[in-house]
Structure formats: structure tokens, C-alpha cells
Amino acid sequence: MFLSNRPFVALALVIFTLSAPLNAANAQTAVSVDVTPDQLRIMAANSIVNGNPTQGYEMAQALLARDPNDVEALIIRARAARDLGKLTEALSTARKAWFGAQNASERFGASMVMAQTLSTNGAKTRAQLWLRRAAQNAPSEEFKQVAVRDFRYVQRTNPWSTELSFSASPSSNINNGSTRTTTRLFDLPFEFQLSGTARALSGVQYNAGIATRYRLSESERAQNDLLLRLDHRTYTMSSEAKTLAPNAKGSDFAFSSAALSYIRRGFTGAGSDLPYQIEITGGRTWYAQQPFMQYARASVTQNYIFRAGSFVFAGLAREKQQSLSARQDADNWGLSAGLRLGLTNKDQLTLSANAKKSNSIDAALDYEQLTLGARYAFARPIAGVSIDMGLSISRKNHETSRFTRSGRQDKTISADVTGVFNQIEYFGFSPSLTLSASQTDSNIGLYESRQFGVRVGIQSSF
Template sequence: MTPGRVRFWRSAFQALLLAAVPLAAAASPQGQQPATAKQVRAAAAGALEAGDSKTAYAFSSALLQRDPNDRTALLLNAQAARSLGNFKTARQSARRAWQLADTGEDKFNASLIMAQALSSGGQRNLAQFWLRRAAHHAPSRLHERRAIRDFQYLRATTPWHHRLSFSITPDSNVNNGSSETSIYVPLYGRRFGLSGSAQALSGIEHAVELNSRYRFKASETRAHDLLVSAEYRTYTLSSEAKAQAPGTKGSDFAFGSLTAGYAHKGLNFGRRGEYRLGIDTGQSWYGGEEYTRFLRLNAGQSYKLTPNRTLGAKVLAESHNGLRANDLDTLRGDLSYSFRTKSGLSVWSSLSVAEADSSSAVEDFTELGLQAQITLPKPVFGAIARFGFSARSRDYPLSSFSPAGRQDDKFTADFSLTFRQVDYYGFSPTLRLSGSTTDSNIDLYKSNRLGVNFGIQSAF
């Protein structure tokens, strides 16, 4: 049978079924029975597959007149309405199919079609939420990969991109206080006791951070973004800390910031390199009161030496106008190198130098720092595992406590786990253990810190 005849008989069969609805109609005088719901569903699905959305919409609408809770008809109706540009009806049918879904596969199908209807209607951010739902209820790994692939495509092509994170961290030193109970001051040749609030206070940090990007212009090799970010950290003091520093509250050390800026990036060096330029400005608050206003300029360049080896450089100039603090201008430079071995081990390292100039001479400093992060090739307890190390040395030429100035050496180590196999709507739990110690020639600035961070981050 020729393709033309196949199309002819298919159209004739569909026309016959359409004439047979509504399904509740009685048999004809000749004794012929109307089409069954199963036959009409099959015809609607066949019409969709053949690209005949009008017929599919008519059949599915007839099915819904018979039974408004027909899940299959709702899905077919949503797909057909979307193809016809009737996005409102498509969303309504997909949402009703979701509400009626009682299996993971039904929820996956409803979520996927809802996301398609939203995306076609221009609501791409909301579509990403429904794709997270689809991935969460995917009946197989193959279905999950499809939802994730669609999500990543939408994120890459959507002007707006948002990233929200939460964390809770039990911390041995929420106020960055001294590890000493008293300090020796060389200028006076005697020791002074420290108040309870100047010593390390233990408690729990509660943090939330939102980063938003609007890509207002982009090409194959260039992108221009407007950026907005907000951060807030507050604390709950332990009973020991409250006894140590009566009258002190965790909110006394709360920190918040609001930032807005512009960023431009592009490919260069035959697409082996990427440059980045940015400027942002904002304000911070400490203890609920205005703290500083700031302006930052940054420029960076990365270059792929090989597919698995990358070299990078970055310069940051930052100016803080103190509202409750001294003015501080900082210039920082970083040189980084990262590589990935054949076994899958990833290593990132960085060398940094910085110089700061303050309105108060005792806050001027020079700094040298080293950082490294290692990502293990195989999961640990089913999670992606990372080790981090850093060392920083600061020299303050002048000090109110010592004629020799002030020298601080800080060492930090951390271990983190990201449980990608445990996710809810595409978000995975994280666990991070960290510790740091600061050694100084002035006792006031000696400190130790231990923390256990519980957080949530996007798995894709």
C-alpha cells in the first residue's frame, strides 16, 4: 500500500471515530456501537504522532466531556493544545493530570508536558521547576536524564538564572573571637584579661544566599549579564556562650549584604581561553546596622593548556567606604592551575597576593596565600568527596599592641561530601567539616575554629 493510501485510510478512520463521539451516544438504528474510549485515545495519540494536532485536540476534548478525570485524555489534550498555541488550556490540562497522577510515571509525564507548555508560553523559569519535578518522579534513569537535559537546555537559554542555597553550621567560634582568655601587650609590658564577648563564642550559624543573573545580550562567544545577590547570616548562641558573655545575642554578629553589578565574558585564543570582566557595588550590615558600602572591579582570564589542564589569572580591586568601620582599599591578584588525571582525580590550586590600604594605618597589610582543592575520582559513602587546604600569611606593619607590628598566619582544612544520589526535586544535601587556626604575635588575634556545615545545593 502506498504512503498516500495509508494517509487516506488513517484520515478516514479518524473521521469515523470523530463522528462517533460523544461516547455516551446510543447505538445507531442499524445496531452499530459507538467508538470506545480506548479507540478514541488511540486515535488521538495517532493524530498527535502524525502531526494532526487539531484532530488530537478534538478527540481528547470529546473524551474529557465524557470523563473530566481521564488522565490519558488530559495529557493528550495538553500536548495538542500546546501544539496549537493554546498554552492556557495546555497548562490547565497538564496541571489536572498532575493532580490525578498516582504513580511516578504518571507524575513524570504530567510534569514534563506542563514544563513544555510553560516553556512554549514564555514562562521558562517556572518550566524549570516542573522539570525538577519530572526528574524527581522519573520512572527510570533514562527518563531522569531526559528531564535533566531539558532543564539544562532551558537554563542555558533563559535570560534569568537563580541560585538559592541554605546552610546550618554548628560553630565553635561564631564571633571570630580570641582563643585566649587574656592577652599580653608588649607596649605596656603587662597582661590584660579579655571580656567574655571578645573570646570565642560557640553557637549555630544560619545562612541563606540568593544569586540572580539576567543575561540581556549574548552571542555564540560573548555574554553580558546583570547580577544581583543577597546574603544573610545570623547565629544562635550556645548555653555556654550565653553564660560566658551575659547579655550578648547571636544577632549581635549577624552579617548581611546586598550586591548589584555587571559582568561580561567571552571566548578567546581560538576558544581555548575565556576572559571575564566585572563591576559590582553594594552595602553590608553587621549586627543589624549599616557597616560598609563597597565597589569592586575584577578581571580574569583562563586558558586550557590541554583538555584536562587549565591555567587562570585574576585581578580584584575593592574599595570599602566604612559606615561603622574604617575605609579600606584592597588590591588582590590570583594565579590558579587545575588538572584532571586519567583516573578522574581533580586538583585545583591557587597562589594569591594582596595589599590593603586603610584610613587607619593599623589596618594596612600585605598578604600571601595558597589554596588547594582535591576532588576524589570515586564516591565516598555514595557522595562526591572534596578536600580543601589553605594557608594565609598577613603582615601589618603597624599595631596598637606591639612595636614590631602584627603578623598573622592562618591555616584552614575542610572535607565536604555532596550526596548526589540523595536528591529532592534536583537538590542534594551536603556535609562539610572544617577547621582553622590563626597564630599571631598578638594574643588577641589568636583563634581556633571548628564547624560542621549542613547545606543544600542543586544536583544539576
């Protein structure tokens, strides 16, 4: 590949994948004719592209002797130094190029070379941050896809992976309270007035979380990861909610959790059509800033891929919960099964069934539950928005209840739709909007609830 057009000199050095092996050939070519700086830049870039970083480095040095702030020459020298294994020099040169860049092409070239050098040096996470900068400053969609391609390669080879999540969502029921104002209790023939905190309180829910994964080992057949997850959810109450419950505040319903998981993914048998996942998790939760409970959970899921993009799955889970509060201990079993279909139009349909059995001396924690769900994801954006929607129906049965001799039976219907606004993007992140609604009907009015929510968040577009 030979370059002849100067505007693309700084970009040509970064169009190759980060996975390509480095070539530090030392062939020398003597230049016996006078050349202009533009011609020398092209010759230097061609030297590196065609496997002669030593010559490209020397030509870049000549250009920088003429003008120490020549951004294209800095990019060329940084790439040549990286190919020659001079990583410290490559990083400092790329950084100088970034701060001296005057246009999108120069910023793209500088950030790409910085990312390539960091990746070569083992700093994969920092390389991903610079690749997001490159995508943000790409002078065209073609060059943006180069940055996205390299980002995915670095992400795939990085033993560390971290995801941050933030969202805010107005909610009609932040405390999972009852929609009723009165209810019958203890099989008595009259209604009890519900307290303010037992009724549905409206407000705004705020979520923040971090999940960081470290890959312990990887082979062609399996991956072994450690995953740490931290989440916090808190609320502010609306003026109406404050009137209903004047002594309550949003933080009274705050919930936090911390969990550490070991996850193994691999294949059952010799083929690749039977992927499985084993997960062992230990965690702790807090409610209203006070310790709530700790738990240990183990689960296994087996998939069968019967065609590209389509598979069936089945899983088994066991969880033991130990109370750290007035709540009682609980012991849970869970079964799950489902089907994901990749449709001819590339849309995805997922059908699932989940059964849960919870055992506890507390009647509220002793129940059987069955949940049926369906999700549909559109492959093609609609008016620039990627759409994903879901519907679930759940039945929960408590044989006993402290409020009635006939036990407790709940039926819950939930629906949600999420839109990701792909056309709005900043450093590879796009805003998302989720609309959700759920309704629980119960033979005990205290547990009847209705909730509507609107959640605004952000998510990575690549």
C-alpha cells in the same frame, strides 16, 4: 515512532527535548473502524509523535467526550494544544491532568507537558519548577534523565536564574575571637585579661542567601549578566558562650550584605581557548544590623584552556571600601593565579595563589597577605557521597600595630571537606555536609584563634 503499549502512551509525548521545533502539520487520517479507548489513546499519541497534532487533538477530544477525567487523554490534548499554539488551553488541560493523576507515570506526563508549555510561553523559571516535579515523579531512571535533560536546556535558555541557599552550622568561634584568656599588649611585661566578647564564643551559625541573575544579552562570543546577591548570617550562642559574655547575644555578630554586579564572559581572540570574565560590583554591608561599609570592586580574570577540562587562570582585582561606621576606609589590590587539572580518572585538582595589598590609615586594615590553596574533587561518589576537599595556608603581615611596635604577623591554616549525599534527593535537591577547621597563629595573642565547624545545607543535584 509508533506506540503499541498503553502504559507508555502518556509518557511518549514528553521524551523529546524542549528545544525541538514544533510541528503543527494538519494532515487528516480518517478512522473507519471501531477502536477501543486504549487503542484510540495509542493512535492519538502516535499522531502527535509523528507530526500531526490536529489529528491527535481531535482523538483526545473524542476520548474526553467519553470520560472528561481521562488523565492520559488530558495529557495528549495538552501536548497537542501546545503544538498547535493553543497555550492557554494547554496549560489549563495539563493542570487538570496533574490534579487528576493517580500514579507516577501520569504525574510525570502531566508535569512534563506543563513544563513544555510554560517554556514555549516564555515562563522559563516556572517551567524549571515543573521539571523538578517531573524528576521527582519519574517512573524510572530513564525518564528522570529526560526531565533532567530538559531542565538543563530550559536553565540554559532562561534569562533569569535564581539560587537560594540555607545552612546551619555549629561553630566553636562565632565571633572570630581569641583562643587565649590573656595576652600581652603595648609591649608591656604583663598579661591583660581578655573580655568575654574578645574570646572565642561557641554557638550555631545560620546562613540564608539569594542570588538572582538576569542575562542582558548573549551571542556566540559573549554573555552579559546582571547579578543581585543578598546574604544574611546570624548566630545563637551556646550556654558556655553566654557565661563568658553574659551581655552579648548572637545577633551582635550578625552580618548582612547586598551586592549588584555586572558580569561579562567571553573569549579573547578568535578561538575558544581563551575565556575571560570581567566583573564590576557595588555593594553594602551591615554588622549587628547597623551600616558597616560600602564598596566598589572591579576584577578581570583570563583563562587559558590547554586541554579539555584543564586550564590556567590569572586575575587582577581592585576594591575601594568606604566606611559607614567607626571602621576606617580601605583601598585593596588583589592578584590571583592558578591551575585546574582534569585528571585521567575525571577527578579535578585545583591549585591557586592569591596576593592582596590593603591600604588604610587603620593599622588593622593596612596589610599584605599571601594565600596558597589546593582543592580536590572526586568525580565518582564514594559510598553514594560526592566528595570535595580543600586546604589553604595564608600569611598576613601588618607593618604597624596599635598593640606592639613590632607590627603584627598572622599565619592561618584552613581545611574543609564537603560531602553531597546524592542518594537522598527531593525535587532535585540533596543534603550536603561540610566539616571545616582553621587555626590562626599570631605574634599578638589577641588575634590567635581556632575554629571548628559543621555546616548542613542543601544543593541542587542538577
